[in-house]
Structure formats: structure tokens, C-alpha cells
Amino acid sequence: MTEKRMSRWYFGGLASCGAACCTHPLDLVKVHLQTQQEVKMKMVGMAMHVVKNDGFLALYNGLSASLCRQMSYSLTRFAIYETVRDIIGSGSQGPMPFYQKVLLGAFGGFTGGFIGTPADMVNVRMQNDVKLPPELRRNYKHALDGLYRVFREEGVRRLFSGATMASSRGALVTVGQLACYDQAKQLVLGTGILGDNILTHFLSSFIAGGCATFLCQPLDVMKTRLMNSKGEYSGVMHCLKDTAKLGPLGFYKGLVPAGIRLIPHTVLTFLFLEQLKKYFGIVVVT
Numbered sequence: 109m110t111e112k113r114m115s116r117w118y119f120g121g122l123a124s125c126g127a128a129c130c131t132h133p134l135d136l137v138k139v140h141l142q143t144q145q146e147v148k149m150k151m152v153g154m155a156m157h158v159v160k161n162d163g164f165l166a167l168y169n170g171l172s173a174s175l176c177r178q179m180s181y182s183l184t185r186f187a188i189y190e191t192v193r194d195i196i197g198s199g200s201q202g203p204m205p206f207y208q209k210v211l212l213g214a215f216g217g218f219t220g221g222f223i224g225t226p227a228d229m230v231n232v233r234m235q236n237d238v239k240l241p242p243e244l245r246r247n248y249k250h251a252l253d254g255l256y257r258v259f260r261e262e263g264v265r266r267l268f269s270g271a272t273m274a275s276s277r278g279a280l281v282t283v284g285q286l287a288c289y290d291q292a293k294q295l296v297l298g299t300g301i302l303g304d305n306i307l308t309h310f311l312s313s314f315i316a317g318g319c320a321t322f323l324c325q326p327l328d329v330m331k332t333r334l335m336n337s338k339g340e341y342s343g344v345m346h347c348l349k350d351t352a353k354l355g356p357l358g359f360y361k362g363l364v365p366a367g368i369r370l371i372p373h374t375v376l377t378f379l380f381l382e383q384l385k386k387y388f389g390i391v392v393v394t
Contacts, residue, residue, distance in 0.1 A: 120186020221278020
């Protein structure tokens with residue numbers, strides 16, 4: 109008999125919160141770059157601009173909303189993916205085929221993206237607030253204040269502004285992260301060179317982060333623009349046409365900071381998740 113540890117349904121949300129605390133400044137800079145209509149600043153210049161104008165702590169604007177988003181969006185997608193994967197895996201011989209992981213990741217990510225849309229929108233607004241003139245700033249005190257004020261001032265429908273983009277992006281990024289992580293880990297372990305250790309987790313999550321960045325960047329740009337808009341877009345197609353005016357590369361605005369943010373975020377998430385599973389997971393005897 110051998111023992112293995114399985115993840116608890118909420119571990120993905122906790123691991124994502126830990127990663128978000130480390131990568132939030134990179135996420136904030138990415139949002140600022142994506143909401144430029146014309147390319148005026150690069151990544152380092154934008155970060156320096158934020159620090160110079162509003163202080164170092166401005167790099168953590170919207171952290172409460174980011175954590176709120178992780179505990180809705182990431183918790184949901186990890187819970188769906190890992191619970192269904194473990195149920196299927198326990199009743200069959202060997203791991204799931206890759207196409208099943210992709211389909212499961214897409215479903216979990218789409219569901220999580222929709223549930224996490226209100227917190228995601230508040231997160232984008234809080235991060236982008238420092239760019240606005242003082243008289244136009246929304247000045248949300250924290251995530252719950254932002255959610256309440258959007259509901260009170262703009263209605264419940266506004267809370268789900270950009271839900272189509274957020275859900276679609278959630279599906280793609282979950283395929284890139286969870287399905288690709290599982291597959292990469294399976295391939296690395298299959299070589300027999302490395303065991304189930306932190307190096308394997310690092311390599312697998314690094315590959316998964318790269319896949320997720322490339323897959324979701326176009327939708328991420330459009331999602332950010334829709335959520336940050338003040339009514340200038342009539343819908344997704346209007347936003348698509350406006351972004352297309354910038355050329356094909358317009359959909360990959362902020363790709364480097366997105367990768368610099370998403371790859372470390374993915375790596376940290378899975379490192380935290382594997383440690384949570386190792387020390388606090390459900391023990392299964394096979």
C-alpha cells in the first residue's frame with residue numbers, strides 16, 4: 109500500500125492569494141500599459157511613473173480586490189478542475205488524457221471567470237485609479253466598498269461588465285495553467301530523471317505560465333478595456349474594432365509584463381499548492 113495526498117477544494121484559492129501578494133505590482137503595471145490608447149511608456153517607465161507620482165505603496169493599489177478575485181475566480185476553477193480530475197482519476201487506470209484535461213480546464217475556467225467578474229472589475233478600476241486626474245478617481249476604500257458602490261451607483265448589470273471576456277479568458281488561462289501543468293508534470297515525471305519534487309513543480313509551472321500568457325493575452329487586453337471603460341464601448345465587438353485599429357500587436361499590448369507577471373504567478377501558485385497538498389492534503393491509501 110502507498111499513501112498519496114490529494115488537494116482540498118479550497119487550496120487553489122489560498123495558493124493563488126499567496127501568489128497574488130507577490131506579483132500584484134506587476135499586475136498593476138500590466139493594467140496601466142493595457143489601458144494606454146497610444147504606446148507612451150514601457151514597463152519600467154510606467155512603474156517609475158506610478159512610484160514617482162503616488163509613492164511606492166501605489167504599486168499595491170487594489171490588492172484587496174485582487175485577493176477577493178482570487179478567492180472567487182481561482183478558488184472556483186481550481187475546485188472544479190481538481191475535484192473532477194481526482195474523481196475520474198480514482199476510478200480509472202492512469203491519468204486523464206490531455207484532451208479531457210483541456211475540456212475540464214476550459215469549463216472550470218469559464219465558470220470561475222464569470223463568478224470572479226465583479227471582483228475582477230473592481231480590481232482593474234482600483235489599479236487604474238492612480239492614472240486618472242484626482243477629480244475623476246473613484247477612490248474605492250477596498251474591494252467590498254468598490255463592489256457595493258458599483259452595485260448602488262451603476263446597477264447589478266455593471267458588476268458583470270466584461271463577463272464574456274473574463275469568462276473566455278478564464279477558460280483559456282485555466283487550460284494554459286492547470287491542464288498544461290498537469291501534462292508537463294506528467295511528462296517530466298515520465299522521463300524518470302526527476303522525482304515529484306520542487307524542481308519538477310517549478311519546471312512544469314514555468315511551462316504552464318508561458319502557455320497561459322500566450323493563449324489569453326488578446327482577451328485579457330479586451331477585458332481590461334471593457335472593465336475600465338466609462339461607457340465608451342457599446343459592446344464586445346465595438347471594443348474589438350477599436351483595439352484592432354492599433355494593428356495585430358494591439359491585442360498583445362503589455363505581453364512582456366503580462367508574461368513577467370503571469371509566469372511567476374503561475375509558478376508561485378503551484379509551488380504553494382504543492383506544499384499545501386504535501387503538508388495539509390487529504391491522505392489517500394492506494
